[in-house]
Amino acid sequence: MSDNLQSAYQEEQHKLDSVLQEIGTQLARLRAVPVYTGHDFTEQVLEAGREERRQRLIKSEPEPYFGRMDFEEEGRAAPAPLYIGKTGLDGRDPASLPIVVDWRAPVASLFYSFTGGEERVEYEAPEGLIGGAVHLKRNIMVRRSELERVVDTYTRGGEEPAVSDEFLLYRLGENKDNRLRDIVSTIQAEQDRIIRAEKNTALIIQGVAGSGKTTVALHRLAFLLYQYKEQVSAEKMIIFAPNGMFLDYISGVLPELGVGDIQQRTFTDWAVKQLDAESMLADPAETLDFWFGRSAGEAPGDDAPGRFKGSDLFRGMLDAAAAALESSGAPDLEFSPWEGKVLPYETILHWYADEYRHYSAAGRKERVLARIHRWIEMELKPVKPETLRKEFKKKAAQREKAYAKKWPDFSPLTLYKQMFGAAKDARGILPQEKLAGIPAAVLKSTRKDLKENRLREEDLPALLYLHLLLNGIEGSERFDHIVIDEAQDFSPLQVTVLDRFVRGHSFTILGDLSQGIHAYKGVQAWEEMSGLFGTGETSYHALTRSYRSTMEIIGFANTILAGGVANAIEAVPVFRSGNPVRLIDFGLEAEAGDAEAAGAAAASAAAKALRALWGREHKTVSLLTRTQSQARALHAALQPEFPELNLIDGSMTQYEGGLSVLPLHLSKGLEFDAVVVADAGASRYGDSEWDAKMLYVGCTRALHELWVLHGGATPAFLDASGEWSVPGWPDGEA
Numbered sequence: 001m002s003d004n005l006q007s008a009y010q011e012e013q014h015k016l017d018s019v020l021q022e023i024g025t026q027l028a029r030l031r032a033v034p035v036y037t038g039h040d041f042t043e044q045v046l047e048a049g050r051e052e053r054r055q056r057l058i059k060s061e062p063e064p065y066f067g068r069m070d071f072e073e074e075g076r077a078a079p080a081p082l083y084i085g086k087t088g089l090d091g092r093d094p095a096s097l098p099i100v101v102d103w104r105a106p107v108a109s110l111f112y113s114f115t116g117g118e119e120r121v122e123y124e125a126p127e128g129l130i131g132g133a134v135h136l137k138r139n140i141m142v143r144r145s146e147l148e149r150v151v152d153t154y155t156r157g158g159e160e161p162a163v164s165d166e167f168l169l170y171r172l173g174e175n176k177d178n179r180l181r182d183i184v185s186t187i188q189a190e191q192d193r194i195i196r197a198e199k200n201t202a203l204i205i206q207g208v209a210g211s212g213k214t215t216v217a218l219h220r221l222a223f224l225l226y227q228y229k230e231q232v233s234a235e236k237m238i239i240f241a242p243n244g245m246f247l248d249y250i251s252g253v254l255p256e257l258g259v260g261d262i263q264q265r266t267f268t269d270w271a272v273k274q275l276d277a278e279s280m281l282a283d284p285a286e287t288l289d290f291w292f293g294r295s296a297g298e299a300p301g302d303d304a305p306g307r308f309k310g311s312d313l314f315r316g317m318l319d320a321a322a323a324a325l326e327s328s329g330a331p332d333l334e335f336s337p338w339e340g341k342v343l344p345y346e347t348i349l350h351w352y353a354d355e356y357r358h359y360s361a362a363g364r365k366e367r368v369l370a371r372i373h374r375w376i377e378m379e380l381k382p383v384k385p386e387t388l389r390k391e392f393k394k395k396a397a398q399r400e401k402a403y404a405k406k407w408p409d410f411s412p413l414t415l416y417k418q419m420f421g422a423a424k425d426a427r428g429i430l431p432q433e434k435l436a437g438i439p440a441a442v443l444k445s446t447r448k449d450l451k452e453n454r455l456r457e458e459d460l461p462a463l464l465y466l467h468l469l470l471n472g473i474e475g476s477e478r479f480d481h482i483v484i485d486e487a488q489d490f491s492p493l494q495v496t497v498l499d500r501f502v503r504g505h506s507f508t509i510l511g512d513l514s515q516g517i518h519a520y521k522g523v524q525a526w527e528e529m530s531g532l533f534g535t536g537e538t539s540y541h542a543l544t545r546s547y548r549s550t551m552e553i554i555g556f557a558n559t560i561l562a563g564g565v566a567n568a569i570e571a572v573p574v575f576r577s578g579n580p581v582r583l584i585d586f587g588l589e590a591e592a593g594d595a596e597a598a599g600a601a602a603a604s605a606a607a608k609a610l611r612a613l614w615g616r617e618h619k620t621v622s623l624l625t626r627t628q629s630q631a632r633a634l635h636a637a638l639q640p641e642f643p644e645l646n647l648i649d650g651s652m653t654q655y656e657g658g659l660s661v662l663p664l665h666l667s668k669g670l671e672f673d674a675v676v677v678a679d680a681g682a683s684r685y686g687d688s689e690w691d692a693k694m695l696y697v698g699c700t701r702a703l704h705e706l707w708v709l710h711g712g713a714t715p716a717f718l719d720a721s722g723e724w725s726v727p728g729w730p731d732g733e734a
């Protein structure tokens with residue numbers, strides 16, 4: 001250890017001792033106050049505040065801070081050290097500077113935005129821009145209240161160049177378990193800009209695989225809750241992610257950041273609840289099996305049901321259908337509660353079409369019917385004698401009921417069925433010529449589904465959209481912020497619908513077009529989404545550095561993009577080197593000749609790869625297949641030797657980590673220390689962009705080690721990967 005480092009270490013040890021002592025003192029004082037359990041409201045509020053402080057102190061004790069920055073504010077005589085932690089820690093004297101600054105505080109942004117070269121820096125405080133100079137930036141690792149590591153990433157006037165990546169590389173080199181983790185100590189400047197971006201914009205983030213999109217989105221939520229305390233609440237924020245297992249995988253980050261209660265859902269789960277249509281939904285696995293089970297090279301086109309039903313063209317049809325139903329909403333009838341008394345159709349129409357025009361169709365119907373009811377009561381009042389009034393009243397009640405039935409029910413499902421010719425009752429004037437654009441195959445399959453009362457995932461956005469058009473939305477149903485992860489798999493219509501469910505277009509929309517493997521429903525360009533918002537309502541950010549994988553893995557994955565995906569953005573690796581990727585030919589092609597022998601060869605190669613990789617230094621190892629049925633077959637073949645092997649399918653809501661076998665599409669968003677692609681042969685993956693994207697997703701799940709097995713030739717887009725890979729088994733094994 002150099003002298004400088006030794007003295008820095010001693011200095012930090014000293015500081016840590018004093019901070020821990022302060023935490024201990026504050027905790028002891030709070031614990032000395034008896035917990036209030038009575039009914040006095042003021043006392044209850046005070047007790048809640050004390051409990052919150054107790055919990056914060058307990059949480060910060062093992063790791064009170066992770067960084068230090070010595071900042072000389074302009075106008076001040078000397079730099080002051082700022083310690084930055086996951087939660088702030090105030091001194092007992094309210095006038096003193098905080099002992100630890102919360103990472104989300106404005107001044108802490110300097111810690112992330114400062115990269116070493118800037119003479120003068122500034123940050124945005126509530127009182128305006130504050131400028132000054134940085135003298136020291138230091139990473140400090142404390143674990144279980146012990147000082148473990150001190151790394152200076154910048155010293156003003158220092159002889160050594162800034163080594164800002166050393167600490168980051170140390171963190172990235174660690175093995176991962178079954179949970180995504182927070183990155184507060186190593187957030188990079190480009191990520192920090194996104195985390196701290198203005199609340200009321202739809203942020204669209206294109207980030208290469210492993211660029212930290214999911215992680216950044218979660219940190220952004222924690223930031224918004226801190227920065228806009230008065231305007232947002234955790235219960236009014238929601239994260240949409242692709243499946244239950246992925247939600248489980250990310251579920252630890254927010255509590256780690258001290259944030260609870262944020263809803264984390266799949267769009268499908270949320271939408272069926274909104275529509276109260278749980279029982280009608282077909283098993284989503286059917287759709288996945290259909291698309292991913294197709295043979296190599298057959299990419300879905302724009303007429304795929306999901307693409308069409310999420311398109312602008314279809315949205316236009318939904319608008320037209322809803323407008324037609326709405327304008328013909330009031331039945332073309334006068335209302336007569338008893339003989340001789342008539343409420344003319346013109347009056348009813350005037351109420352419906354003019355007086356209540358600001359309400360949704362269903363709201364107008366409700367108001368018109370309530371007004372008719374009041375009109376009946378008024379008209380009844382002067383009727384004499386009493387017996388006649390009673391008779392009229394009874395008659396009016398019957399007629400009122402019968403009349404109400406003549407109104408449409410403004411149910412989105414009924415209208416949707418009418419659009420597809422699947423409803424018994426074709427009430428409502430539908431502009432049939434406008435529906436002519438529905439592709440014949442989509443019309444046929446959807447009509448069949450709807451006649452059998454079955455909905456597919458791709459129907460849900462359209463139904464919700466109709467619901468919004470016909471029934472409107474209550475202010476209380478709106479979210480303060482929505483995060484859409486893996487947004488390349490969302491359709492423009494889904495985002496349009498969600499935009500109605502959020503205040504001020506407050507979105508974080510993140511994804512990677514190169515990972516758009518659900519091409520049968522997702523977008524192909526971000527303009528499909530940004531075009532949904534007005535000027536100034538949206539901003540676009542690109543993340544190109546990848547933090548997950550070694551240089552070799554990223555180099556290999558980049559060649560897949562270069563050879564197989566048009567206009568893809570290649571990832572820039574952080575300088576972390578590992579083993580070259582292994583490309584291992586096990587000889588027999590999957591689909592050719594003897595399928596059984598080919599399956600056995602693939603399983604035996606997979607077993608050999610797992611023997612080499614599992615149980616050594618890696619905590620998570622996965623075997624990735626193209627389809628669920630291949631995963632099932634490999635699981636059956638390998639389980640006798642690897643009883644701990646988990647077979648993962650789309651219905652799972654927990655992610656165990658360890659050793660797993662799963663189809664590529666379910667591995668999206670996850671990461672593993674080592675990945676074995678089970679069979680990347682040309683008979684499994686064609687030369688289409690879709691196939692290239694699938695393999696790209698699979699390969700970029702690996703942190704440290706990637707082995708790609710294949711039976712026979714590989715797809716052409718792997719031809720140039722030789723720079724980053726070596727052929728065959730290690731040590732020349734056959």
Ligand SMILES: Nc1ncnc2c1ncn2[C@@H]1O[C@H](COP(=O)(O)OP(=O)(O)OP(=O)(O)O)[C@@H](O)[C@H]1O
Nearest residue numbers: 183186187188209210211212213214215547548669
């Ligand atoms: N600034 C950082 N410091 C340390 N680790 C980071 C940083 N940014 C990202 N990572 C790590 O990189 C990995 C990838 O992050 P994450 O899963 O959020 O990326 P992603 O862009 O959502 O990936 P993908 O699109 O491939 O699913 C995680 O292990 C995360 O902890």
